[in-house]
Amino acid sequence: MDKVRWIFVLLLLFAALPVSAADAGKSSDVDVKGVIFGHVKDAYEWHVTTLGDKHISVSLPILLYSRNSGWNIFSSSVFHHSKEYNGFHIAESGVNEGKVVEYDKDGNEVRPFIDLSITKNVLAVFFNSALLLVIVLFTARWYKRNKNSLSAPRGFVGVMEMLITMIVDEVIKPAVGKRYHRYVPYLLTAFFFIFLSNLMGLIPIFPGGANVTGNIAVTLALALCTFVAVNFFGNKEYWREIFWPDVPTWLKVPIPLMPFIEIFGIFVKPFALTIRLFANILAGHTALLAFVCIIFITMSVSRAIGTAMTAVSVMFTIFMNVLELLVAFIQAFVFTMLSAVFIGLSQPEHHADNTHDDK
């Protein structure tokens, strides 16, 4: 109980720090939108914190292929000194706001043809991937060492076993069906990748705090993997049910209404996966930041209200953080479960009553 109290006091202290910083600045109104979007969006550098007027950030490499100048590699820190570098600059408004852009022949702002920059989220993905590898390989090493004793693990490995057993027994086996074994590594990797990324996103200090799973590109990449697992490993029956489903014939010929819907469904499934994970995590991060921003908004209005609201805000932030811990698990679980269900749907059992259909 003492420990909990200390953590609480520390949290309050941390919460109080930015308040005094904001007070010292006493600048104009708080740019809530800028703060929130600055956090949840990707960036070319990883802004850690600001001490006084000094920005502490990690510079990241920018890797571009431009039709004008070919491949370009340079550090993001170049934009600290000058707005433009080698014909590139960061757009301040418009569709490409915050992205590196260049001017084409007609003088329009355009994105370089390929932008493979190691952005904040890319670095976070790398970091999370490495961490995931370390965690799982560490766990696997324990199992390899204790292969002969067949003893049950304790501590961290025990937690990993609990999670793995839960996902395999409660999600993969019932959802995928008989041939679940082939998909266990993919679904477990997806689960732990998302879970770890979600948790890392909740740690506010570098290298955590990046909005990885709240970025649509990341969730799209994961959904694409499920898409591949579903459609490239689906069996004959799956494709028969898409092109010749068990519905009245007039729904299939002459206008292939049902096949059209089924084909549409192929693409809706990964889309749903993409959106729900992205939206949930993004919403969580936004809500958390909004609660923190309450402090600065009320402080700029009145010191008394601000002080009172700080306590409220910290309470809300703690509540949101705990909630987000739950969400981090639930969303990873749901993504894995939906993927497993979609994979299970791509492995339909042959129906006994229409065996004549594809003989």
Next chain:
Amino acid sequence: MSLLLPDAGLLFWTLLSFVVVLIILTKFGFPAITSMIDERKRYIDESLQHAREANKKLADIEKESAALLKAAHEEQAAILREAAVAREQLLKEAREKAGKEGEKMLAETRRVIQMEKEEALRDIRRQVAELSIAIAEKVLSKELADVEMQNSVIEKLVEEAFDEKA
């Protein structure tokens, strides 16, 4: 709006790192873990099965030994009963035999005594006869000294002999 547009670079790097992680973990990570968990599960199931079987066997053995014990007890009782009967029989027979032997001996003794008695009687009779004859000789030799006496005696004797015959 830019939040909803997936960035190609991030998509590429995410796919790349995720696939690399997936391949490494598929090769060295999860199968090692899940296979051992399955193996342990199977081992536990088997052990439980074995324990159940052993328990069943033990129960069977207990039942069997109890039955065996019961049978042994019954046999013991039967043997004891038989022994008692046999002893009774033996005693009875011995007693009977002893009784018969005794009777036989008694009869023999009686017979011997009878014989001895008869012998003794015969002996006595003979001695009495001899004595009588001796006495008679002495008496006769004295009495038959004269003829008259001799005739009267002969007559008397003949008379007596006739009487005896009649």
